[in-house]
Amino acid sequence: MELTLAQWGQVLTLSMIAVALGMDAFSLGIGLGMRRLSVRQMAWLSLSVGIFHILMPLVGMGLGRLLGSVIKEIAVTFGGGMLCFQGLNMLYQVLRGDKAEKIEIQSVTETLLLSLSVSMDSLSAGLSLGLFDTDVILTILLFGIAGLMMAGTGLLLGRFVGGWIGRYGEILGGFILLFLGGKFLF
Template sequence: MDLSMAQWGQILTLTMIAVALGMDAFSLGVGLGMRRLSFWQMTSLSLSIGLFHVIMPLLGMMMGQFLGTVMKGIAVVVGGGMLCFLGLNMLMNVIRREKETRIYIQSLINIFLLSLSVSVDSLSAGLSLGLFHSDLLLTCLMFGSAGFAMSGGGLMLGRFIGNWVGGYGELFGGIILIILGSKFIF
């Protein structure tokens, strides 16, 4: 299977965005992993985050594709600006970390709400990618896989490492999004 340079570029870009968005789930996973969650809690949380990292960008991309047909000429600049804004928002969350809040994951509803809150960034990124007419299936699979793997990895790593790793992961993800968004603006 021969891929063109444009296809390789799309795969690389989507991988970087998926990893950047997965950093939020990774950060959360590290924090929760230090609580020594049960295997069932870790598995259900990782699967739920992976599922929401598929659903949210799918919704965003459908909205973005519609807006892309309406906005035509400025769609790429708006999409790049949204990625930059998303990256800046992630950086601001790292800077203004407030005191520790309690997160409860005793029920499936709590797990779904937590997964939804971590995956909201994927909706915005999906909207941006919809404006660029990115490959829908590839994007959703990459985002879902990254969300699942990075939240699960963060949960496992949290059992062994302290709080400091989570904040650096989100910082790194924000920087990636700002760089990619700037590329589309300029």
């Protein structure tokens, strides 16, 4: 089966959003990776982030579809505005300071709560994408894979590189969301 140009555009756009949202997990992973977590802790945290990067946009897309049926005329503008807001929020979080220094992951509950907090961005992005009638399966697979891989990569890089690269990754993610949201607004 060959993809049309519009389908390739959707795959590319969703991939960019998935990577942008995964930057949060990436930068957090770098901060936590500097603590020399065990391989088991890194695998569990990466898997947990990946699962929440599937669940949160799925819930958001369901809400977005419901909301889209109510506000049909302004759904695209609202969705673009949400993506811009998410990008600005990511940039603000970078300016506010490093959040990885205070985080502990000694228990399953702490790991799940951390994964949930890192995946909250995916909920609002899912809400926006639900307004656009986006392919649900493709979206959650791309978001889940990106979340898992970026968290794992961040954890591994954190062991060797240090914290400076995480801030730049999050800045890049914020600008990607701003760019894509702006395309829907203008």
